[in-house]
Amino acid sequence: MADTVLFDLFGVIARQQSPSAREVLRATAGVPAPAFWATYWALRTPYDRGEVTAFGYWRQVATALGSTVDDRQINRLIAADVASWSVVDDDMVAVVERAAASGRRLALLSNIPEELAAHYERHHRWLRHFDVVAFSCRTSHVKPEPDAYRWCCRALDLAPGRILFIDDRVENIQAAEAIGMRAHLFISPTQAHQAITELDTVPRRR
Structure with missing residues (x-):
């Protein structure tokens, strides 16, 4: 037993992420919600598995969404992502x-x-x-x-x-x-x- x-x-x-925390993260990415969240989750498993770094993950998300991100924005995305899962x-x-x-x-x-x-x-x-x-x-x-x-x-x-x-x-x-x-x-x-x-x-x- x-x-x-x-x-x-x-x-x-x-x-789980609250609606307000999700909106902060989405706004930080500057991408409409449906496309952002579909891409966020579609690319998440290799990041969770440790196969890509945070910078690599967020660059992949940006590329898939047809945008670009610099290091400063990636740091903001990481901080918003961590905060969204921290309650x-x-x-x-x-x-x-x-x-x-x-x-x-x-x-x-x-x-x-x-x-x-x-x-x-x-x-x-x-x-x-x-x-x-x-x-x-x-x-x-x-x-x-x-x-x-x-x-x-x-x-x-x-x-x-x-x-x-x-x-x-x-x-x-x-x-x-x-x-x-x-x-x-x-x-x-x-x-x-x-x-x-x-x-x-x-x-x-x-």
Whole structure:
């Protein structure tokens, strides 16, 4: 049975981009919204995987949109992008801290570029609760690819069935279940806490 909890970051512990933050980022790019967001996401995976730098990513976005960007604008885009993903759900941080205090083993799995990963490491001390932090920019594996989950199993030295994965996206949950993990589709901090406490009948690390 599962006794280790593997959390997603964005949409679970951290919030998705707000409309206002999205508009700041789009305005910084100076491109109409539909085209900007389609290109932003179409080119995102190599950036999340660490295959291209932030400067490389934003130059690719600009080229695909038929525009150009200089280094100063790219720095502004990076700052706006990081800010748009930086709001944390304090209720979920409390869930993480309660789970850690109970002796539960915790890990984190996130599709995230290096600039955001470094930001979270600098500003969020609650990351210390995680035995394993699997940032895609450093593991070279992104969800929902099976190897993203297998990387976590190897790092934790656990069979998939020993892990409960919590994520807000159905495709990521299905991919985790396909390799044998237990999974919980995130709806709220209350439900996530309940899913974790239901593991209390199995042995935990002290």
